[in-house]
Amino acid sequence: MQEPSAVGDVPPVAAVRHITCTLCEAMCALEVRLDAAGTIASVRGHEADPLSRGHICPKALALQDVHDDPDRLRSPVVRTPAGTWREVSWDEAVRYAAQVLTAVQREHGDDALAVYLGNPNVHSLGALTHHPTLVRLLRTRNRYSATSVDQLPHHVVAWALYGHQFLLPVPDIDRTDLLVLVGHNPMASNGSLWTVPDFPQRRRELASRGGRLVVLDPRRTETAKVADAHHFVRPGTDAAVLLAVVRELLTDDLADRPGGPAAYVDGVDRVRDAVEGFTPELAEEVSGMPADAVRGLARDLAAASSAAVHGRMGVSTQAHGVVCQWAIQAINVLTGNLDRPGGTMLTTPAADLIGRGVLSPGGLGKRRTRVRGLPGFGGELPVSALAEEITTPGEGQVRAVLTIAGNPVSSTPSGHLLDEALSGLDAMVAIDFYVNETTRHADVILPPASPLERDHYDLVFHMLAVRDTARWSPALFRPGRDTKQDWEIARDLGVAVLRARGGGLRARWSRATLRTEARLRLAPRRQLDALLRSSGARLSVTKLETMAAGADRGPLKPRLPERLMTPGKRIDLLPAVVADALPALLTTLSGGSALAEGELLLIGRRHQRDNNSWLHNAPRLTRGRARHALLAHPDDLAVRGIRDGDQVIVRSAVGEVRVEVSATEDLMRGVVSLPHGYGHARDGVRLRNATRLPGVSMNDLTDPSAVESVSGNAVLNGVPVTVAPLEVGVSP
Ligand SMILES: Nc1nc2c(c(=O)[nH]1)N[C@H]1C(S)=C(S)[C@@H](COP(=O)(O)OP(=O)(O)OC[C@H]3O[C@@H](n4cnc5c(=O)[nH]c(N)nc54)[C@H](O)[C@@H]3O)O[C@H]1N2
Ligand SMILES: Nc1nc2c(c(=O)[nH]1)N[C@H]1C(S)=C(S)[C@@H](COP(=O)(O)OP(=O)(O)OC[C@H]3O[C@@H](n4cnc5c(=O)[nH]c(N)nc54)[C@H](O)[C@@H]3O)O[C@H]1N2
Ligand code: SF4
Ligand SMILES: [Mo]
Secondary structure, X not given: OOXXXXXXXXXXXXXXXXXXXXXXXXXXXXXXXXXXXXXXXXXXXXXXXXXXXXXXXXXXXXXXHHHXXXXXXOOOEEEOOOOOEEXXXXXXXXXXXXXXXXXXXXXXXXXXXXXXXXXXXXXXXXXXXXXXXXXXHOOOOOEEEHHHHOOHHHHHHHHXXXXXXXXOOEEOOOOOOEEEEEOOXXXXXXXXXXXXXXXXXXXXHHHHOOOEEEEEOOEOOHHHHOOOEEEOOOOOOHHHHHHHHHHHHOOHHHHOOOOOOOOOEEOHHHHHHHOOOOOHHHHHXXXXXXXXXXXXXXXXXXXXXXXXXXXXXXXXXXXXXXXXXXXXXXXXXXXXXXXXXXXXXXXXXXXXXXXXXOOOOOOEXXXXXXOOOOEXXXXXXXXXXXXXXXXXXXXXXXXXXXXXXXXXXXXXOOHHHHHHHXXXXXXXXXXXXXXXXXXXXXXXXXXXXXXXXXXXXXXXXHHHEOEEEXXXXXXXXXXXOOOEOHHHHHHHHHHHHHHHOOXXXXXXXXXXXXXXXXXXXXXXXXXXXXXXXXXXXXXXXXXXXXXXXXEEEEEOOOOOOOOOOOHHHOEEOOOHHHHOOHHHHHHXXXXXXXXXXXXXXXXXXXXXXXXXXXXXXXXXXXXXXXXXXXXXXXXXXXXXXXXXXOEEEEEOOOOEEEEEEEEOOOEOOOEEEOOXXXXXXXXXXXXXXXXXXOOOOHHHOOOOOOEOOOOOOEOOOOEEEEEEEOOOOOOO
């Protein structure tokens, strides 16, 4: 440690630490200065980091707010019959949690317990190494996660085309000439299924190379505003546009150019036949994007010396997510841009979860949900089915829930119905450090250490990054003696469940039990180290610890066809899941709009200072103007007699919310937008800001019965709603 200096007004610096921000997929490298007392003096981007190159966004500072937040749980709590929380010891809490969960399973069967894994799990090394083991030992088929309100269509398409759900090519933004983003707003979200820290600077570099950015989105987003071209697309209709582009690429004048599909691609002729009916004219009719613009986009993609198309939430969490994601891959394949510098490329991760067989390749529909028969994928079921699995009586009914780092009441369709369903459970356990809209229903909450109190290595996002790097992030603060990491909670709860199940010495000492226990006791660091050493990158945790800026393994390299996990390492460009969906889709799209008179289409949005449902407690992120208003086009408001700033009632098939409107021409006519993750004013939620910043939950309007047709992913964008002025005299 350096001696504290007191020169001028420069704060004394006791230490400089380099850590990774775990809040979003950009995984920026931070440089943190601690003062002599060991508190954070400053946080900035780490300039020397080869991936994030000094980038940082306002959210990084919220890591400290979360760490310091008085509302953050530091000890386990048990809910009392009066509805208050009582702090208990870890021993008592873990034993109680294991007991209530196993009691339900003993009486009603293993599937009576449902598990929901939320988004922050993928941003935590210990969660990734330990939660799969915990979930497996719980033996339930009722496994849910945030994947099915997010990127499930990507996984289904990657599995169908490339043989593994995590073979997800990313745009090689640093070398491309044409970047096309569909339903994605990285200026606010910092990229998704695409770790692209400092998107704004990378976009500027693209422009200075003479490259172009094109955006398709029903809102003129922050990203659309910095694009060379932006096309409005009516929500839920991108499939028509993207399939028309595929069709154009296969017409005579575009098909014969050099740089077509690689030699390991089969089925191009079948694709040509399958998309025949999806004309640019149909695309214009349903989407509003002019047929000429659709043709122009296809021509530009075919002509560019390199191009990359990427689609995210807007084309994943909508009615035709799988077809959209497939069409995007097909465009990249047909233009010869898959696996080529400047196109979309696969990574060469130093810890290779795919190559080492740690992640399952996926598989669709092997299991189905009990009530509605929605298909499972890769061992999970679509979370849109969770509420009905709890409320529908019968064999296999869910009676207990374990949530881990999730808030499904705020983040899944008809959260208000799930909210009610959770209150009727026999037992609920949450692993989370907040009493939020969901965890308030738990009998016991087990709070992990804060994100600044844990070592980290990004197992997932190195796999999706625009440059191959490897970075170890040491805990900034040593956790207190009575603090447990996520992995330690998984270990202790797992062992307690095995004990609580009983079954005598034979079960206790069975080989399977011993193996599970051994795995739970193996610290994340050890598991990562084994993975690094066996992945052929000549790296270890000890070695990475000496490298403040991590290991720079260079720009993305071509990986195909070797990396394919399909039979014969070939790509069948028209997999059955897509071929089967196209005829019905053509009928649906040709049938015209199903909207009733006066209905608008609701879409979501993200703001740079929001983070799903859980940073609304951070003072630094919640200052300033409220961000939760309903955005609408002034014309759509005028015909309804609504003025900017008025309170309105938004109604959907499943619910209603009251919220103020904000008029903006950035939205396409006929479309309105609400952010998700608000709506904190539910009883018992313990967030300082909940009353100042309640907002409403967009997911009180989304409909669990509207799921993506192939995968069962939630439809969160393109929700039919009506908007009416709040009548005078009705208080909001
Ligand atoms: N309408 C609509 N709904 C959406 C979306 C949308 O665009 N529109 N987006 C969807 C998407 S993409 C996602 S990913 C989901 C997110 O949905 P969820 O994953 O269900 O919810 P989050 O808001 O991420 O909640 C995370 C919870 O984890 C806790 N937490 C944070 N860090 C840790 C940790 O290290 N350990 C533990 N144990 N807990 C932690 C927080 O306190 C918080 O309660 O929302 C989805 N819902
Ligand atoms: N600041 C911030 N960053 C985040 C998060 C956050 O909450 N806040 N969440 C993180 C998570 S979990 C994720 S998954 C990513 C998501 O990252 P993004 O995919 O960038 O998320 P959104 O902002 O929801 O962007 C979806 C875009 O799709 C558009 N859209 C809606 N419907 C349609 C449609 O039918 N067609 C088309 N073409 N577009 C449509 C919306 O207008 C919006 O601009 O962001 C991550 N980063
Ligand atoms: S962009 Fe994401 S990873 Fe980077 S500082 Fe902001 S929240 Fe953290
Ligand atoms: Mo997400």
